[in-house]
Amino acid sequence: MRLFNKVAIIGTGLIGGSIALAIKKKRLANEVIGVSRHKKSLLLAKRKGAIDRGSQALNIIKDADLLILATPVNTIIRLAPRISKFIGKDCLVSDVGSTKEEVVFRLEKLFTNYIGSHPLAGSEKRGILNAHPDLFRDSLCILTPTRNTNNKALNKLNLLWNRMGAKTVRLSPQAHDKILSFVSHLPHIAAFCLMAVIPGAYLKFASTGLKDTTRIAASEAELWTDILLSNRENIIKSLELLQANMSRLKSALQKEDKQLLVKILKKAKEKRNKLDLVTSKLVTSNS
Amino acid sequence: MRLFNKVAIIGTGLIGGSIALAIKKKRLANEVIGVSRHKKSLLLAKRKGAIDRGSQALNIIKDADLLILATPVNTIIRLAPRISKFIGKDCLVSDVGSTKEEVVFRLEKLFTNYIGSHPLAGSEKRGILNAHPDLFRDSLCILTPTRNTNNKALNKLNLLWNRMGAKTVRLSPQAHDKILSFVSHLPHIAAFCLMAVIPGAYLKFASTGLKDTTRIAASEAELWTDILLSNRENIIKSLELLQANMSRLKSALQKEDKQLLVKILKKAKEKRNKLDLVTSKLVTSNS
Numbered sequence: 002m003r004l005f006n007k008v009a010i011i012g013t014g015l016i017g018g019s020i021a022l023a024i025k026k027k028r029l030a031n032e033v034i035g036v037s038r039h040k041k042s043l044l045l046a047k048r049k050g051a052i053d054r055g056s057q058a059l060n061i062i063k064d065a066d067l068l069i070l071a072t073p074v075n076t077i078i079r080l081a082p083r084i085s086k087f088i089g090k091d092c093l094v095s096d097v098g099s100t101k102e103e104v105v106f107r108l109e110k111l112f113t114n115y116i117g118s119h120p121l122a123g124s125e126k127r128g129i130l131n132a133h134p135d136l137f138r139d140s141l142c143i144l145t146p147t148r149n150t151n152n153k154a155l156n157k158l159n160l161l162w163n164r165m166g167a168k169t170v171r172l173s174p175q176a177h178d179k180i181l182s183f184v185s186h187l188p189h190i191a192a193f194c195l196m197a198v199i200p201g202a203y204l205k206f207a208s209t210g211l212k213d214t215t216r217i218a219a220s221e222a223e224l225w226t227d228i229l230l231s232n233r234e235n236i237i238k239s240l241e242l243l244q245a246n247m248s249r250l251k252s253a254l255q256k257e258d259k260q261l262l263v264k265i266l267k268k269a270k271e272k273r274n275k276l277d278l279v280t281s282k283l284v285t286s287n288s
Numbered sequence: 289m290r291l292f293n294k295v296a297i298i299g300t301g302l303i304g305g306s307i308a309l310a311i312k313k314k315r316l317a318n319e320v321i322g323v324s325r326h327k328k329s330l331l332l333a334k335r336k337g338a339i340d341r342g343s344q345a346l347n348i349i350k351d352a353d354l355l356i357l358a359t360p361v362n363t364i365i366r367l368a369p370r371i372s373k374f375i376g377k378d379c380l381v382s383d384v385g386s387t388k389e390e391v392v393f394r395l396e397k398l399f400t401n402y403i404g405s406h407p408l409a410g411s412e413k414r415g416i417l418n419a420h421p422d423l424f425r426d427s428l429c430i431l432t433p434t435r436n437t438n439n440k441a442l443n444k445l446n447l448l449w450n451r452m453g454a455k456t457v458r459l460s461p462q463a464h465d466k467i468l469s470f471v472s473h474l475p476h477i478a479a480f481c482l483m484a485v486i487p488g489a490y491l492k493f494a495s496t497g498l499k500d501t502t503r504i505a506a507s508e509a510e511l512w513t514d515i516l517l518s519n520r521e522n523i524i525k526s527l528e529l530l531q532a533n534m535s536r537l538k539s540a541l542q543k544e545d546k547q548l549l550v551k552i553l554k555k556a557k558e559k560r561n562k563l564d565l566v567t568s569k570l571v572t573s574n575s
Binding site for chain 2 (some may be wrong): 121139143181183184188191197199201212218219220221226239254255257259263274275276
């Protein structure tokens with residue numbers, strides 16, 4: 002079932018490209034348009050069948066009834082005022098940025114039917130080459146409506162994500178950013194810092210433990226700098242908790258307090274086992 | 289080709305069981321004997337074809353010409369004096385403990401032909417049920433000879449690991465423990481501490497990033513307490529470096545120093561890319 006006539010996607014990278022591919026695969030729109038500042042990305046998106054037409058110029062998005070902003074958060078914020086000039090007031094608008102408070106605050110003022118999205122899918126790999134129509138299957142997508150949100154628009158956005166295979170959950174932009182500072186931004190910081198301190202000559206002695214723990218340290222530096230800066234207050238708080246926890250473990254080591262160490266590690270292990278349970282439940286409920 | 293007549297393995301868990309299975313599969317010995325304090329583990333090891341005979345009593349290891357100590361480090365140290373009474377002076381002895389300085393120091397005094405091993409294989413899963421004859425294929429095994437080491441014994445131990453599919457590298461026990469504090473123990477601490485600080489209610493919002501980063505936090509608490517304690521001086525030093533690095537990143541965030549953040553993240557990403565290169569080279573050279 003076609004949900005939209007003309008879909009415009011700004012930023013045809015991993016996430017934007019995968020949305021385009023999913024919309025095409027599920028036949029959710031008559032036409033998918035891509036905008037990118039990279040000509041090559043548009044060519045690849047077209048060759049992959051993700052978009053029908055692409056352009057580096059914004060005016061191609063005119064008359065779209067769904068607009069997805071899929072560039073990094075700071076680019077979304079920078080481009081939004083110009084983009085809004087091409088967009089009619091009935092167009093459903095969403096973004097896929099990794100932080101929400103600032104972007105929702107700004108975009109709500111520019112677009113009548115804007116609601117933030119954050120699909121918890123993706124990887125450290127980027128670009129249209131890694132895009133996949135099934136990227137969102139069995140994943141979770143957070144929607145961040147506010148008291149200004151139009152309910153009909155929210156339901157339609159919800160339906161779009163469901164059709165692309167994602168289960169949705171609703172959070173306020175504030176709650177989203179606080180939670181993500183723990184479950185996403187903090188692990189990235191841990192991975193980046195781990196890689197930073199390990200001497201290069203020791204890398205050849207790494208086994209799968211280090212590799213898995215630091216896989217996300219291969220994420221793009223500019224993109225992650227923007228994410229960290231745009232959520233810095235929450236991140237500083239969660240980082241301070243992590244540092245305090247590490248100091249507690251260090252002190253137990255210094256005192257050779259075996260009992261306390263076992264207690265700390267056991268609690269972490271139990272929570273890690275729970276993590277597998279709550280996230281596999283999600284997959285089950287979608288499949 | 290049979291390298292040994294009677295192999296005795298003390299501790300028939302994931303690593304001990306996998307060594308037994310690999311020796312059986314490659315026909316490297318006439319007989320494989322298992323010792324465990326868990327009767328069930330011995331029964332399972334026998335049913336899996338890992339051992340020919342098993343016992344909870346140590347005297348079954350008499351006349352072995354290869355002895356592998358595959359219990360946690362502190363158990364190795366505790367049992368070694370009793371074990372040494374059953375072992376002839378020609379028997380090749382090794383262990384698979386995750387830290388080496390203390391265990392090598394003690395075991396060299398008890399066994400004429402002892403050399404430490406540390407196979408960089410395994411997982412957060414434990415027990416004979418997860419043992420596999422190919423666990424060591426394309427993996428790296430660190431051998432820790434000292435100036436007391438008999439060269440013939442070292443070559444034979446080297447050959448054993450090669451036959452089980454592992455490439456070997458030699459390090460002093462001191463260098464081993466320093467390097468492992470960075471590439472293995474520190475990532476475990478990061479994973480344990482990450483899990484500790486993430487509120488339980490937030491877990492359902494986790495995506496693959498957090499799951500990969502904390503997979504090793506599901507490791508056994510008692511085992512890891514022993515590993516951390518037995519290498520605590522090196523670990524405290526590497527942990528302090530990690531904490532300093534996190535403070536530096538936090539300060540860049542607080543100052544909104546975008547340039548410094550990009551620099552920190554880029555350097556980490558480059559090292560992470562190098563990690564894939566140096567470790568995949570290892571796999572290539574073995575396969």
